Amino acid sequence: AQRARYYSDLFQMYMVGGAAADLKGLRDDFDRIDTVTKSVMGREFAHLNAVEIGFGSKPYRIMYFNARGVDVFGIDMDQPVLDGSPQEFLSIARRNGSLRAIKSCVRYTLFERSARRKLRDQLRSINPGFVFDYRRLVVGDAGTTGPWTRIPIEPNLIYSFAVFEHINPDSRLDR
16 A cells, blocks of 8 residues: 555656656756866866766756766666667666566656657757767666776766665665
């Protein structure tokens, strides 16, 4: 019953626009990081090489930052839906389990596909001709070396939003 209520709440959230990119929020995130990098590093965020830890199922932040000129890559434990192909959902099922694949398929098919098209158009209004390269999204555990070897930049900045509360306390180094 509790899981059914959770899925119902999630569905309601998506029905009222939960899949859409919050362009103002993305702009605010960019401006906050830019303020910090100018203050601490003396450099604009748009001129840095960055890695986001935990880009999630909707990698909108990386897409937005990349459109604004940041050479940014991301690492996440879960494989996101990129093209919505059956092979991709099978891959997600193998990597992250069948429940994750089913949830991803429903979410992408009903909501995210159109939200991403809209975001793509918005990003092209910021940066005409912009095309996001999905190879910027690396799947793996950022606490291991594997994913880092697939990132072709030397990052000046590593950042994260709303990720650390999801880390199992038993896996932290400070325990």
